Amino acid sequence: MSGWLYMFRFFAVVPPMPRLMIGTFGVVTTAIVAVVAFNPSRAPQALTPVLLLQLFACSSGFDVPARRGHYDLLLTHAGSRRLVLFGHWMASACPGAICWLALAATCRVAVGRDAGGLLTTGSVAAVCLVSTIPWAVTLRLPRFSGAIGWLLMVAVLSLVAPEALSMDVERSSGDWRSWLQAAWVTLVYPPILVGRSLHGTEALATVPALLVAMAAPTIGIWSAQRRDIPLEAAQ
Amino acid sequence: MIGAPVLVSVRGAAARYGRREVFRDLSFDLRTGQALGVLGPNGAGKTTLLRMLIGCLSPVAGDVRIAGFRPRDALRRTAVAYFAGAATLPPAVRAAAWGALGNGEVVLPDRRPIRALSQGLKQLLGLRTVLSRHPLQLVVLDEPWEGLDSESSRWLNATLELKRDRGAAVVVSSHRLHDLAGLCDDYLFLMPHEARLLKAPEISRVGPVTAALLADTFDKLRERTTG
Numbered sequence: 001m002s003g004w005l006y007m008f009r010f011f012a013v014v015p016p017m018p019r020l021m022i023g024t025f026g027v028v029t030t031a032i033v034a035v036v037a038f039n040p041s042r043a044p045q046a047l048t049p050v051l052l053l054q055l056f057a058c059s060s061g062f063d064v065p066a067r068r069g070h071y072d073l074l075l076t077h078a079g080s081r082r083l084v085l086f087g088h089w090m091a092s093a094c095p096g097a098i099c100w101l102a103l104a105a106t107c108r109v110a111v112g113r114d115a116g117g118l119l120t121t122g123s124v125a126a127v128c129l130v131s132t133i134p135w136a137v138t139l140r141l142p143r144f145s146g147a148i149g150w151l152l153m154v155a156v157l158s159l160v161a162p163e164a165l166s167m168d169v170e171r172s173s174g175d176w177r178s179w180l181q182a183a184w185v186t187l188v189y190p191p192i193l194v195g196r197s198l199h200g201t202e203a204l205a206t207v208p209a210l211l212v213a214m215a216a217p218t219i220g221i222w223s224a225q226r227r228d229i230p231l232e233a234a235q
Numbered sequence: 236m237i238g239a240p241v242l243v244s245v246r247g248a249a250a251r252y253g254r255r256e257v258f259r260d261l262s263f264d265l266r267t268g269q270a271l272g273v274l275g276p277n278g279a280g281k282t283t284l285l286r287m288l289i290g291c292l293s294p295v296a297g298d299v300r301i302a303g304f305r306p307r308d309a310l311r312r313t314a315v316a317y318f319a320g321a322a323t324l325p326p327a328v329r330a331a332a333w334g335a336l337g338n339g340e341v342v343l344p345d346r347r348p349i350r351a352l353s354q355g356l357k358q359l360l361g362l363r364t365v366l367s368r369h370p371l372q373l374v375v376l377d378e379p380w381e382g383l384d385s386e387s388s389r390w391l392n393a394t395l396e397l398k399r400d401r402g403a404a405v406v407v408s409s410h411r412l413h414d415l416a417g418l419c420d421d422y423l424f425l426m427p428h429e430a431r432l433l434k435a436p437e438i439s440r441v442g443p444v445t446a447a448l449l450a451d452t453f454d455k456l457r458e459r460t461t462g
Contacts, residue, residue: 003311013332014325069323073336073365076289079311229291230252231282231319 003078004087010074011091016060017143022095025053029099033106036116043107043116044195047123050103051191054096055130059138059146062088062224067232081225089217093131100127122196125206129190129213136216139224154189165189167205183208239266242313242373242404243288247297250283257283259296261430263423265404267372270395272415273408274453275425281408282319284425285377288406289317301373316365319377321357326350330360337367354382366394374398374405380414392418412453413446424453426460 015022032046062085065071071084078084100118107116117123138146157164167185182205185192190209198206241264249259257280265271273281286292287299290306301309309315324333326349333349334342342363349357362379374395380388395418399405409415415422422438424431438444438452 010336013336014328019327065325069319070325072289072291072317072319072323075291076310076315076317076365077336077368081290081307228293229286231286231291231323233282233322 003080003083006077007074007083007087010077011087014070014074016062016065016088016092017057017095021053021057025050025057025095025099028053029102032103036103036107037110040107040111040116043111043118046103046107046116047100047118047126047194048191050096050099051126051130051194053099054093054127055134055150056144056147057096058089058092058131058135059141059144059148060088060092060135061138061141061143061145063140063227063229064142066229069231075229082221085221085224089132089135089221092135096131097127117195120195121198121203122193122206125186125198125210126190126193129186129193129209132213132217133187136220139220150188157188165192167192167202179205182206187212239268241265242267242302243271243406244300244303245287245297246299248284248287248294248299249296250280250287250292251295252283256428258425258430259428261297261425263421263432265406265421267402267404268399269421270399270405270407270419272419272422273406273425274412274415274422274449275408275410276427276457277410279425279427281410281425282377284423285317285319285375285406285408288373288375289315313372314368314370315373315375316368316371317375317377318361318365318379320381321354321361324349324357324361330356334360334364334367337364338369340367342367355384355387358382359387362391366398370401371398371403374403374407376405376407378409379407380409380411388414412449416446416449417443419444422449422452424456426456429456429460431456 028049032049036043036046074084075081078087104118107118110116134146134150154165165185165188167182179201182202186206187209193206196202243265246262248261250257261284263271273284275281283292287294288301288306290310299306302313304312328349330343330345330347330349330352331341343360345352349360352360358379358381362376366374379391383391395405395407407415407419420435422433422435422444424433433452435444439448
C-alpha cells in the first residue's frame with residue numbers, strides 16, 4: 001500500500017505531462033462547460049477537444065524521462081516497476097478523464113439523463129481508446145510523438161482517402177468490408193464514436209479497437225518492466 | 236564488520252553498451268555497515284555499476300544480488316537511497332515539493348523550480364531528499380560531492396558515516412580521490428577492461444587511507460592496464 005501512496009504522491013509532484021497541459025485542460029473544460037450551459041445541443045461536439053488534448057496528455061512517454069533519471073526516486077521507493085508504469089499511465093490519463101466526467105456532469109444537469117451523449121457507450125469507448133493506445137505507443141518515444149504521428153496520419157488520410165475515415169456500418173450491415181472499415185475507423189479515429197450508442201454491428205466493430213486498447217498498455221507495461229533504464233549521460 | 240551479513244553480492248558481472256564493453260568479470264561482496272568506494276576514470280563504468288545495483292540495468296553476464304534477491308525484486312524488501320547527480324532532477328518541479336518526496340519533510344524550503352537553483356543547491360537537494368529516508372539499508376550515490384561546497388561536503392561525509400554506523404551498506408563513486416579517502420572500508424578501482432577490489436588495509440597498512448595513497452594505487456593499476 002505504501003508503494004501505491006508514494007506513487008500517487010510522486011506523480012502529483014512530477015506529473016508525466018507539462019503543468020501547462022493540465023492548465024489547458026482546465027481552461028478548455030471551463031470554456032466547454034460555458035458553451036454547453038448556454039447551448040445544450042452542442043454537447044456531443046464538446047468532447048472532441050478534450051479527446052484531442054487527452055491524446056496529447058497520454059502521449060507522455062516513459063523511457064525518455066526515466067533515462068534522464070527523473071524517476072529514479074520513484075523506481076527505488078515504489079518497489080515494483082509494474083506499479084510505477086501503471087501509475088504513470090494513470091497520471092497521464094487522469095486529467096482528461098476528470099475533464100470528461102466534469103463535462104458529463106454539467107451536460108447531465110443542462111441536458112438531462114443521457115448527458116448530451118457524453119456517457120453513451122460510444123463516448124466511453126472513445127475515451128478509453130485515446131487514454132490507452134497513445135500511452136502504450138509513446139512509452140519508448142519522446143513526449144507527444146504518438147499524438148503527433150496520429151495527427152499526421154489522420155491529416156494525410158483525410159486528404160488522400162477521406163472515405164477511410166467514414167463509418168456507415170449500420171446502413172450496410174452484413175457486409176464484412178464495411179464492418180472492417182468501421183473497425184479500422186474506430187481504431188484510428190475514436191472521436192467518431194462520441195455520442196453514439198453502440199448496438200449490433202457497430203458495437204461489434206468497436207471490439208477489435210477495444211481489444212487493442214486493453215492489449216497495448218498490458219504489452220507496454222510487460223515489455224517496459226523488463227527493459228533496462230540506463231542513464232542517458234552514462235552511455 | 237566481518238561477521239555482518241552480506242547485503243550486496245556481485246559475481247562475474249559484465250556490462251556493455253552495444254559493442255562497447257564497459258567492464259567484465261566483476262566480483263565483490265559488501266556487508267551491512269560497510270562502505271565501498273568506486274573509483275575510475277570517466278567511462279570506466281562507475282555509473283553503470285551503480286545502476287546495476289538498483290536494478291535499472293541488468294548485467295550481460297554474471298549475477299548481482301541484494302540481500303539474496305535480484306536488485307529489482309530486492310527494492311520491495313530493502314530500503315535503498317540512490318542519487319545520480321543534479322542532472323537527474325526534473326527541472327520544472329519546485330524544490331520544496333521534490334524535497335518532501337524523501338520522508339515527507341521539506342528538506343529545502345525553496346519554492347523555486349529546480350532549474351532555477353545553482354548546481355550545488357540542486358546536488359544538495361537531491362542528496363538530502365534520498366538520504367532523509369530512514370531506516371536505509373543500502374545507500375548508492377554517484378559522484379555525490381560534485382558541486383558541493385565544503386560545508387555541504389562535510390555534512391555529506393558525516394551523514395554517510397552515520398548511515399554506515401547504523402547498519403546501511405554504502406556504495407559511493409567518485410573520480411576525485413580526495414572525496415573517498417578515509418571514508419570507505421573497500422575500494423573498487425574500475426579501470427578500462429579491469430577491475431580491482433582493495434581493502435583499506437591493503438592500501439594503507441598503518442593509518443587511514445589518504446588521497447595520496449589512493450592516487451598512488453590508482454596510478455600503479457593504470458600503468459598495469461595500459462602498459
